[in-house]
Each structure stands twice: as C-alpha cells, then as structure tokens.
Amino acid sequence: MSDMIVKKDVSLPALPDTVLPAITQLTAALGIPREVLASQEEIEYAWRDLPRELREIPESLRDELIARMCVAVSTGLFDGAMNYSWNAAVLQLRQKIRNFGLAVVAQILQSDFEEKHLLELQDSKLLELCLKLNIIDEDGFFFLDQCREVRNNFSAAHPTMGTVNDREFTTFLNRCVRYALADSSSPKGVDISSFISAVKGPRFNDNQCQIWVQRLTETHDAQRQMLVNMVHGIYCDPATAEPARLNAIDICRYLMSAFTASIKSDLINNHSDYVAKGLEDKHTASLQFFEKLGLLGLLNESEQHVVYSRAIERLWNVHNGMNNFYNEPPFAERLLEVTQQGAVPETIQDSFVQTVICARIGNGYGVSNAAVPYYDEMIKSFSPREIATLIKAAADKNSSVGRRVANNGNCRRNLKLCLQLIDSDSVPNSVKSDYVRLMR
Template sequence: MTDVVIKSDVNLPGLPEAVLPAINQLAASLGIPREVLASEEDIAYAWRDLPRELREIPPELRGELIARMCVAVSAGLFDGAMNYIWNAAILHLRQKIRNFGLPVVAQILQRDFEESQLVELQDARLLELALKLNIIDEDGFFFLDQCRNVRNNFSAAHPAMGNINDREFTAFLNRCVRYALADSSSPRGVNIGAFISAVKGGRFNDNQCQIWVQRLNETHDAQRRMLISMVHGVYCDPATAEPARLNAIDICIGLRDNFNSSIRAELVDNHSEYVAKGLEEKHTASLQFFEKLGLLSLLNESEQHLLFSRAIDRLWFSHTGMNNFYNEPPFAERLLELSRQGAVPETIQDKFVSVVASCRSGNGYGVSNEAVPYYDQMIQAFSPREISALIKSAMDKKSILGGKIQRNASCMRLFKEAIKQIDVASVSSTVRADYDRLMR
C-alpha cells in the first residue's frame, strides 16, 4: 500500500509595497535603464507562482537557502534565486548519497569514496552518480543536467550570458523541486557485508531466501547488478562450500525474471574474464551457473562481447576526453576492425550503435575528421536491428545520442550526414516514419 504524502500549503505574504518602487528608484539613482532589471510584472508573477512550487518541498527541507531564494525573487533577482534553489537541490542529493552509504557507493564504484570526495564532487559528476545509484531516474538526470547548464550560464554563480524572465525561472524552480527536493526519503543500499555473510553461512531456508530476494529486488539497479555479480563470483570460487553455492544459485533464480540487459552483460563479462585468464575451475563453475539459470544462450558470443565492450568503452572515453579529435581515430579504427570480423554480439549492439553514432555526430566544436571514414563504414554495415536501434535512440531525447542531436544543430547536421550511409531498404517499417522525420 502506497503511503499518502500530505502536502502543506505555503502562504507567502504579499510583496511589500515599498519593494517595487524602491527598485525603480534604485535604477534611477544609478542612472541605468529600468529594463535591465526584472519588470514589476515579472516579479509579481514569479511571486504569485512561488507557493505552488514551495508546497512540493517537504517542510524539513524548506531551510535557509529556500528563504534566501524567496527574498531574491521578491527583488526580481532571478539569477540569484536560481543559484539558491540549485544549491539546495545539490545539497539534498549529496545528503541522499550519504544516506545510501558511502561504503556501499565505494563498492559500486570499485574505488575509495569518502566524505571529502563526495563534497568535492563537481555537480555534473554528482548527477551522474545519483543516476548510477538510482537516487534520480533518467528523466531527473536529463532535466537536472539542463538546469545545471542554465545555472552555469544564466545565474549569479558566474558571469551571465543574459537575463531570464519569471517563466524561465519558474520552470527552473519546478525542475529542481520535482526531481531533487520533492522527495525527502533517502533509501539505503543493501548491507553488502551482511548479505555476503548470509550467502556464505548456513543453508538458506525458504523464508531467508525470500527476504534476501525481496531486498535485492527493492534496492537500486546499480547495487543489484553489483551484488548479483558478487554472488556469481561466490558460486564460481572453488573454495566456496556447497551450501553457499546453493544459496547463491537460489538467490539468482529468485531474481532471474528481473535480470535486465546490464545484469546479463555483467555476468557475460565475468564469464569471459575466466576464459581469458585461463581459470578452468571458475570457467566450469560459471558454465554450470548459466546452465542452472537457463542462460546458456548468452555465452555463445561471450568472448566477442568482452572484446567489443572494451573497445567501445575506450572509444567513448577518448571521445569525451581531452583532445578527442586527435585521439579518436585509432580507437575508431580498432572498433571497425572488430566489427568486420563478425556480427556484433546482440548483448552489446545497442551500446555499439549509440557510441558510434554519437561519436560520428561530434560535439559543439565539430567532429574528428580522421575518424569519420571509420564511423561511416561501421554505419554502412549496420544490420536492420542495429538501424532500428539507431533510429529509436536518435528519437529519444533522454538518450545520449538523442539529447545531443536534438539540442545541437551542428550535431544534427553531422548525424544526418551519417545516416545517409544507410540503405533505405534496410530501414524497418516500424521505424520508417521516424527515419523520414529525421531526414527532413
């Protein structure tokens, strides 16, 4: 049963009668045009809309920064108000990560992660981490990342590129509230130590197994993926006692119906590592693991999957790093060579298509010209399934590719150049309308 959240109304006082005349007098005394400051109408409308947004913020989160934001709005300082509400949103997301558990975050990131590193984390990286932990969803990440760009360019935090009006501020406020501040709950991750101790302990009874399956089902995708990967490792370890192996397989059978593509890919990566390192005992146990779960079909292309995954990751890292125009070509060439040796494994096709098309679409500064021939050859060889994945990704504003080309005219132009490489006859009827829309 879902808990009903009671929202408390926020009754702000009317704008002090002296505020608006004082702004006019200030502009006159400084000898500046009144138009450079927010108009009386903009201030009045922004103030009128504030209570509707503020009531979505739980009372315990309406602190000093929210009060400062309200004062700034009353004076028409929307750029300052944006900065206050953004800081409130970031501080709340940071607290949610603390509540999730920094040791758990460190396990997920597979590196040290302490309080000092959380505090020093840049806003962009904080949003990425919150998405990874499922503290925000993909919608929240998309809109909050937009807010981050607006805040960096139009707020009082930095020299502003221009002014915003009341409607733009209210939209900014709504997104900060809706995707960061509206929910005061802070779900915690599963205690990794307790979970592994339970798995390696005595044989589970039915209730014990159901409890752990429920906890893993209710936790975040990123942690669930990590814990299932750890359980796979426990099962494949030759030193593991038989009760622990049976516990591991029971947990995974209970979760199997909810295995998403990321979990399946992680298991395939782990299996491929055993093959690559010549760990025969672990490899044999891993085969048994996949057989018991009815997932043997995933292993047909496991070695190829690992090679593609690494090559794609290295290309993306070079594309998003410094001097990408100079660094991309060898990684693009390497990926092209791999793709020519056989069909791209289905488990990695979506990622392959997204990264190749995103790199081919460049960024706001252009594209790596020396890498373009390699990208074009890969796009020309896309299978009908890969073409469909490409079109769907391009039409999805929340995807990396879709967000890029729909926000940047240069990237859209380069993307259109790229998809001209595709034979129209290979475009599935299910995405043909979207394909035609993109080509217009």
C-alpha cells in the same frame, strides 16, 4: 496502508503593494534605468508559478534556502533565486549519497570516500557520482548538468554572462525540484564485501535470507544488477561450496520478479562467455543456475537441448535400472519442472515423448505409481507435434512404445489412459485414424 506522499498546495501571500513600487524608487534613487531589473510583469508571473513548484518539494526540505529563494523571486532577483535553489538541490544530492552509504560508495569507486571527499566534490563530479549510483537517471543527469552550467554563468554565484527572465528561472527551478528535491527518499547501498561473505558463508536461515533480499530490493537497479552477476559467478565457480550455491539460488529466486532486461542480458552474456572460453565446469553450473530459476527460456535452443537431454537420459536410465518403481519419482518430477519452463526443443521431442510414455505405460511388472502424476501432467501438456509422435510410436511395433503395447495387456490399458488425457481436438489429422484405432 499506502506510503503515498500527499502533496499539499502551497499558498504564498500576495506581493505587498510596496515591493514593486519600491524597486522603481530604488533604481531612480541610484540613477539607473528600471529595465536593468526584472519587470513588474516578470515578477508577478514568477510569483504566480512558484507555488506549483513548491508543492512538489517535501515539507522536510522546505528550509531556509527555499525561503530565501522565495524572497529573491518576490523582488525579481532571479539570479539569486537560482543560486539558492541550486544549493538546495546539491545539499539534497549529497544527503542521498550519505543515505546510500559512504562505505559502499568507497567499495564501488575502489578508493577512499569519506565525508570530506563528499564535501570536496565539484558539482560536476557530484552529478557523475549520483548517475553512477543511480540516484539520478540519465535524464536527470542531463537536465541537472544543464542547470549547473546555467547557474555558473547566469546566477549570482559568479559574474554573469547575461540575465534570465521569469520563464527561464521557472524552468531552472522545475528541473532542480523534479530531479533532486521532489523525492526525499533515496536507495540504500549494499555493503558488497559483507554480502559476498554472507553468501559464501554457512547456509542461510530464513531471516538471514530475507534481510539480504530486502537490502538488495532497496538498493538501486545498477547495484542490484552487479550483485546478481556476482551471485551467478559464485554459483558457477567450481570451488564454491554447496551451501554457498544454495544461498545464491535462494537470493536470486526471491529477486526474480525484479530481474530487469539488463540483469537477464548480463546473465546470458556471462553464460555465453563460459561457452566461448571453453569453461565446461562453469558452463554446466550455469545451465543448472538457469534451470533452477526457471529461466531456460532465455537460452537458445541448443542450450535448452542439453538440459532436456540430460533430464530425459537420467529418467530413462533410472526407469530401466534396478528398483525403478522407487527411484523414478524425483527424476520424473525434475523433468516436469524443466518442461514447465517452455516448449520442449524439437530436436529432443521424440526422445522426450518416448521416454515419458514408456515410463507411464510401464513394463511387464507395472508402473511407478508415485511418478504417474508427473507423467500425466506432462502428457496433458503435449503439443500437437508431440501427440503425433506419441501416436506414431504406439502404432509402430518397432519402437520402444510399440513393442510394449503389442506384447503386454497392461501396457495397452495404460496407453489408453494416456490417450484419454489428450483432447481429441488436439490430435493432428495425419494420425487421426491410428488414434481412433488405439482408443478402441
């Protein structure tokens, strides 16, 4: 079932007939003009608009401060009502920081942070901390900071610079509700040191991995971004043990669907720094990180070329080595996984096509049957340019493919099977005649 919160309308009683006349009687008794207090029209409009804002506040947060705010509004004391609503917003922001975890906040701030520190925070510093923890976003920070200034200068908390009318109060309340009170939930921070220790520890079991993934999912975007960057750094560190690398990949694989543009940008920047600083070990590990997560498409073509080149070279060496029929499948599968992450860079397409086709048509002794499904899958995905490369290579007796086709009947029959995997409409016109000849 959905966890959607159902908002209920709040029905406030009508203003008593005695309230508004009583204000007039009070000012007369004190000998002051009626105009020094909110007018009857302002009070009526503010009271009319109040239920719309109260509806957005969860019932659990409609406490005595909200009740006092309503009483203040009913008598036109908008400066007092502003103070009550601001205090309610501040208390909720403090609670969200508690829910995030004071110990985690201390880790992020790299200083002591306990309950007393939270209570001693000035409102301006509280808003800055909430922004840092992503409890409020930049819009929320901007509008709540405006509310803080208004509260300091126009509410009953301090001697005022002037008065506010019903519309100004309603706007003030709307911002307190929208950015602090409307959502009673809050992200939970992840204990950074415990997380890093767990990743660097023994191999995760399924339950352990899921617990950490859940914690990272429940925290806010900024902390999740920071921790993903840390995990990438752990994976790329030459001193990291293999279990820790596998833990790092497991965490990121589960979180990939939640990778924001900022997370991806940071990963690319970290990877580029390794290149710029000449950290070859870290650069190589980082390439593997992107490859294992299927994120090669984020790298530039020259970086992708390196990954494809290595996978192609390893398959070619195994294909030409001893016991190739038994050794080829994992290397063929690896190359297929790489090609499924995006288009093969043009700089390596010729080598890619020749290697796959040579392995697929085999040699005088046959083919690696267990690897055939991987080869066929790659051939089905050939681009028109790769199809043209295949046909040209098969027609050229000086190429590796051409020599096998010209000298071995099994290779010719296997080539026809390869060509049958290709839609004839995808064959470029420049090689159409060779295609028809090879298909005979």
